Amino acid sequence: MADCVVDRHQPPTRLIRGPFPGGASHVDHSVTFLAIATITGFVLATVLLLVDQWQRLERVSFRLPGLLIAVAALVGQGALLYQLGFQTAPTALNLSVLNALATVFGLASAITVISAFRERLEGIAVVLLPVTALTVFLTVFVPESNVPIRTGEIALDAHILISLSAYALLTLAALQGVMLLIQHQALHGHHPAGWVRRLPPMESVEQLMFRFIVIGFLLLTLALVTGFLFLENILAQHLVHKTVLSVIAWVVFAVLLAGRHIAGWRGRTAVQWTLAGFILMGLAYFGTKIVLEWILNLE
Template identity: 45%
Template sequence: MVVTSFTAAAIYLLVATLQYRSIRSQQPASRTAILSLSWMALLLHAVCAIAAIQYAEGINLGFFKISAIISLIINLAFLLNVQWRPVQNLLIILYPIAAITVVTASLAPGNQTPLHNLTGGMLLHIGSSILAYAVLTLAACQAGMVALQDYQLRHRHPIGLVQILPPLQVMEKILFEMLWAGLLLLTLSIGSGMVFLENMFAQQLAHKTVLSICAWALFAVLLWGHHQLGWRSQTAVRFTLTGFIALMLAYFGSKLVLEVILQ
C-alpha cells in the first residue's frame, strides 16, 4: 500500500504540473492525457484509502484516514463534474492535497478506535457528511477562482490563469450549482444525524453540530440572497469561504487536536 500510495501521489503531482505548465504557456494541455492519468491516480487512491480504513475490528475514521477518503470523494466529484463544466484548473489545488492525504493515510498510525456494527442510518449520516464536504470543498475552490478572476477584471489586468478561464458569469453559475448540491447534501447529513444519532449535542459532538448548522445557515442565506437580492461575486465568495471554514472546523477541528496535537 505504501508503494501504491506514492505512485498515486506521483501521478497526481504530474497531472498538476502538466496543467500548471499549460496555464503558464497559455496552451491547453491534452485533455485525454489529463483525464486518463487522473482516473489512474484516482483508482490507486481508492485502493489505498479503502485499505487504510479497514481494520479487523472495524472501520477506522481517524484524522489521516478520513482525510484520504474525503479527498478521494472530492476528486471523484471533480472528475465527474469536469466532463460537463470548465473546472479543469481546479486540479492544481485539489491534486497536491490529494497526494499528501493518500501518502499520510498509508504511513500514519490509526489513533482512533475502529467503528463496528454501523447501522444503515449511521452509514447514511457518514456518507452524506463526506459527500457534502466534498462538494462544498469544490465550491470553495471555485469561489477562490471567482475571487481571483473578479479582482483582476476589476483592476483591468487579466493575466495568467484568468485569461483562459470561462467568463465570470459562467464561473459564478458553476459556483451556485455546487452550493445548491452541497446544501442539499449537508441538509441530509444534519437531518440524518438528528434522527439516527442518539444525541447530536453530546459533549463530543456539540461543536461539530453547532459549526455544521452555522455553515448550513451561511450557505442557505447566500443562496437566498442570490435568488432574491442578486448577490454575486465578492459577496458570494465571502459567504462561501466563511461557511467552508466553519464546516472544515466541524469535520476536522477536534480530530486534529485529539489525534494529532495531543497524541
C-alpha cells in the same frame, strides 16, 4: 458529524503504516507501493494539465491524457483508503483525521475530474490533485491512532457518506469562490496574468459555485437530519461543538441561497458567505477531530 459513533469495545490502538521501524508486513509493502503509484499519478496528471493550460500549440493537447491519469490515480486512492479504512476490524471503519481528510479531498477530486470531461475545471484540478496526493502521503506515512466506527448499519453508513460528500462539494464551492475573487481582482487591476485569462468566464465560475453549493447544502441538510434521527450521542459533551458549528454552517448557506434567490447576491458578497460557511464546516469537522484525537487523545 460522521464520526459520532465510536466502537468502545476495541482498545485504543496505534496504527503504524508504511516503512517505520519495527519492520513492515506484506500488506505494508503493498500499501506503500500503491501509495507511491497513486501519488505519482496525481503529480503526473497535474503536470500534464498545467502544460496543457500553458502551452500555445493548440494542436497538441495534454488535457485528456491528464484527466485519464487522474482517474487512474483516484481509483488507486480509493483502493488504498478501503484497505486502510477497514483494517481495524471487518465491521469498523477507521475514520481518523488523516483518513477523513484524504477521503474528502479524494471525493472532491473525483467530482472535479469527472466534471472536467465536459466542463472547464482544469484550474480547480491542478490545485486539488496535488493536495490530494499530499493527503495520500500523510495517510500512509504518518502514524496515527485508529478511530474505529461501527459500520454495517444502513443509517450510519449513509450518514457518513452523506457528510463526507457534503463537505467535498462545499470544498469545491469554496475553491470556485477563491477563483472568482482572483478573477475579480485581476479584472479591476486591468492587467490580468496570463493564467487568469485561461480561466473560464466569471459568470460560468459563479454558476458552477452555486451549483456545488446547492447540492452540498442539500447533502448537509440530509447529514444533519440523519444525525439527529439515528445518532444517539450527537449532543454529547465532546460532540456538541461539532453539531453546533455544523448547524451554524447550515444557516450560513441557507441565508446565502435565500439572498441569491431574493436579492440576487453574487460576486464578492456571495463568495464571502461561501467561505464563511466553508470555514465553519472545517471547524465543525476537522477542527473538533483534531482537538479530540490529537490534543485530548480521545478515541
